[in-house]
Amino acid sequence: YHAWYEQRTPASKQAAAEAEAVIPGGVQHNLALNDPWPLSVVRAEGAYLHDADGNRYIDFLQAGGPTVLGSNPPAVRAKVLELLEHCGPVTGMLHPAETRLAKLIHDFMPAVHKFRMLGSGTEAVMAAIRAARAHTGKAHIIKVGGAYHGWSDQVVYGLRIPGTGSLEAAGIPKTALANTAETAPGDLEALRARLAANAAEGGTAAVIVEPVGPESGTHPVTREFNAQVRELCDEFGTLLIFDEVVTGFRLGMGGAQGYYEVTPDLTVFGKCVAGGYPGAGGVGGREEVMAAFAGGLTAAGQRALTGGTLSANPLSCTAGYHTLLEMDRLDAPAKAGAAGDRLREGLDALIARYELPYVTYNFGSIVHLHTSGVLHLSLNDPEFFDKLGPRKDMLEHMSMAFAAEGVITLAGSRIYTSMADTDDVVDEALAAFER
Numbered sequence: 001y002h003a004w005y006e007q008r009t010p011a012s013k014q015a016a017a018e019a020e021a022v023i024p025g026g027v028q029h030n031l032a033l034n035d036p037w038p039l040s041v042v043r044a045e046g047a048y049l050h051d052a053d054g055n056r057y058i059d060f061l062q063a064g065g066p067t068v069l070g071s072n073p074p075a076v077r078a079k080v081l082e083l084l085e086h087c088g089p090v091t092g093m094l095h096p097a098e099t100r101l102a103k104l105i106h107d108f109m110p111a112v113h114k115f116r117m118l119g120s121g122t123e124a125v126m127a128a129i130r131a132a133r134a135h136t137g138k139a140h141i142i143k144v145g146g147a148y149h150g151w152s153d154q155v156v157y158g159l160r161i162p163g164t165g166s167l168e169a170a171g172i173p174k175t176a177l178a179n180t181a182e183t184a185p186g187d188l189e190a191l192r193a194r195l196a197a198n199a200a201e202g203g204t205a206a207v208i209v210e211p212v213g214p215e216s217g218t219h220p221v222t223r224e225f226n227a228q229v230r231e232l233c234d235e236f237g238t239l240l241i242f243d244e245v246v247t248g249f250r251l252g253m254g255g256a257q258g259y260y261e262v263t264p265d266l267t268v269f270g271k272c273v274a275g276g277y278p279g280a281g282g283v284g285g286r287e288e289v290m291a292a293f294a295g296g297l298t299a300a301g302q303r304a305l306t307g308g309t310l311s312a313n314p315l316s317c318t319a320g321y322h323t324l325l326e327m328d329r330l331d332a333p334a335k336a337g338a339a340g341d342r343l344r345e346g347l348d349a350l351i352a353r354y355e356l357p358y359v360t361y362n363f364g365s366i367v368h369l370h371t372s373g374v375l376h377l378s379l380n381d382p383e384f385f386d387k388l389g390p391r392k393d394m395l396e397h398m399s400m401a402f403a404a405e406g407v408i409t410l411a412g413s414r415i416y417t418s419m420a421d422t423d424d425v426v427d428e429a430l431a432a433f434e435r
């Protein structure tokens with residue numbers, strides 16, 4: 001496929017060389033789409049991306065998840081342009097769109113009584129942990145191994161660079177991780193043991209989970225797991241945080257909490273909450289927990305701080321509000337999910353026909369295509385990360401080979417579908433995967 005890039009993507013090659021001079025590593029996004037060089041994408045519309053050389057790609061990256069309507073939907077764009085005409089992107093004052101968005105989220109997810117808009121999923125996780133600690137007066141948090149909750153110091157624990165065994169923890173002092181523990185996906189006994197051990201040290205403020213399993217379900221958990229974690233949290237006086245940065249509105253307008261019928265204390269939002277516009281983050285949940293952010297003092301005599309010059313700006317809130325309205329009106333999660341089902345069934349058929357050692361499964365519009373054996377490994381295995389050795393190269397090769405055939409994926413192993421993925425688009429993609 002390198003020959004294809006040489007012939008077909010000279011403008012991207014040039015753009016990559018220019019970026020290399022001023023951007024560390026020459027790329028800011030999508031670390032798995034760079035061999036031989038990253039593609040310079042200059043147009044995005046519905047189901048398609050177009051690069052600087054005029055090549056067209058089916059877009060199964062969908063920017064990493066926020067665009068369930070497809071890229072740059074005209075109805076949302078019109079509302080954003082209207083706002084820019086009248087108000088501009090930011091004033092630092094209260095704007096009606098903030099309240100409208102918070103109300104709408106509560107309509108879809110009744111457990112989100114109060115909602116605070118922030119700048120990103122990473123910030124929203126930080127805020128959720130802070131609120132949990134302020135409310136419970138406890139310091140420890142527990143996350144599930146392999147889960148991604150953004151890049152703040154305290155949750156990077158355990159994230160490894162695939163294939164190297166090295167922690168992605170350069171620049172993070174060990175003390176920053178002192179109150180963070182990890183247990184393996186699905187391992188309730190380990191979670192109970194950790195909660196009990198923490199109880200002897202002042203207790204656990206929160207357990208944070210990605211409800212479909214770590215890394216958007218790369219390590220899937222059973223359907224019962226979330227309910228069982230809920231019970232354990234109640235037993236230990238610990239709050240349950242659902243990280244719905246990916247699943248929120250994508251799995252359904254009720255999110256994973258609707259899908260699994262489990263009520264978390266706090267929910268973390270990102271991506272969809274600003275409909276693909278910047279400033280996509282928020283935390284919401286039980287009134288008495290969210291009260292930590294109300295400006296007053298908690299029982300412990302302290303106040304929990306959130307901030308952000310651009311947090312809850314009119315542009316993000318307007319884009320988020322109209323995106324969610326439009327998604328609901330058009331039944332976008334179900335349509336994107338149907339595209340995911342069709343794609344996964346087609347991939348299964350190809351895998352069977354060519355007898356490939358691959359595995360696929362999907363949660364609606366979150367589709368996994370594992371070509372590197374990750375599912376055969378247990379996160380409990382102490383050599384897990386060493387055994388993942390070939391994975392990084394494999395993912396890079398698969399993602400670039402798919403792109404050369406006209407399909408952009410997330411790291412060659414995950415696919416986000418949108419409602420712009422009609423049957424024709426999915427069939428075109430399946431033909432590309434077959435090639």
Ligand code: PMP
Pocket residue numbers: 064120121122123125148149150151210216243244245246270271280281
């Ligand atoms: N949590 C999860 C589950 C995510 O997938 C991500 C981003 N991929 C984040 C948190 C962080 O969100 P952001 O990139 O907006 O900081």
